[in-house]
Amino acid sequence: MWLALVALSFSGAIGLTFLMLGCALEDYGVYWPLFVLIFHAISPIPHFIAKRATYDSDATSSACRELAYFFTTGIVVSAFGFPVILARVSVIKWGACGLVLAGNAVIFLTIQGFFLVFGRGDDFSWEQW
């Protein structure tokens, strides 16, 4: 459990490093890509809303859960689309865009890793928080 926590925080740091490099390197110096952090922050929210809403149901799946997957995918797509659009209108350079996209990928994998490692308890109870 400790190893997973440390590994996840390391990959989170790497992801944020890529994002900051994409903004702060001398060649780039534009900080608009930091807005993708908003997408990172809201990406787990649909999952938690669906988990709360269908807490006492033991069905394999439900419309609420699938809607949550739909919106989470939308948020992930938006986090990748936003830097690409910034680069296409030359607000940021393509090199910065590449770094931001790499940072996105690593951060989303980290978030997914958190859910895989810490969310799979057999009786998921809110006392874990």
Add this chain to the structure above:
Amino acid sequence: MSGFLEGLRCSECIDWGEKRNTIASIAAGVLFFTGWWIIIDAAVIYPTMEEFNHSYHACGVIATIAFLMINAVSNGQVRGDSYSEGCLGQTAFLSASHSARIWLFIGFMLAFGSLIASMWILFGGYVAKEKAIVYPGIAVFFQNAFIFFGGLVFKFGRTEDLWQ
């Protein structure tokens, strides 16, 4: 209509088991939101009315409303599974399944209509007028195509058997 796909059984490919709904939801999300980001891209690159008439956005908005309408009713409601009340009461003019079918009908009409309108915009507004910049027309077409297919995948790619 989730039974419709069972007829095309290729033994390994359709029956993904418990993950089917998840994969369909994720695929639909990718398609739908990619469509919207394509139009955002076109709107950002070509902000003027001559290159990209802003009223063309209506096509994508109607397509999104159609997506929501189609996916708001479940297949069970359309089949008339449960004895829930219709919108005007149980013994009134329209039963729940009739209301659901009319809702679905209008939703599909809006979806097909917006797809056709996007093709019209591309060919009538950009290709026929031989405009120098065609990308906004292509973007409108692809936005609506992606939203349409995202709606189809979300509606028919999921099975309601997993909801029991």
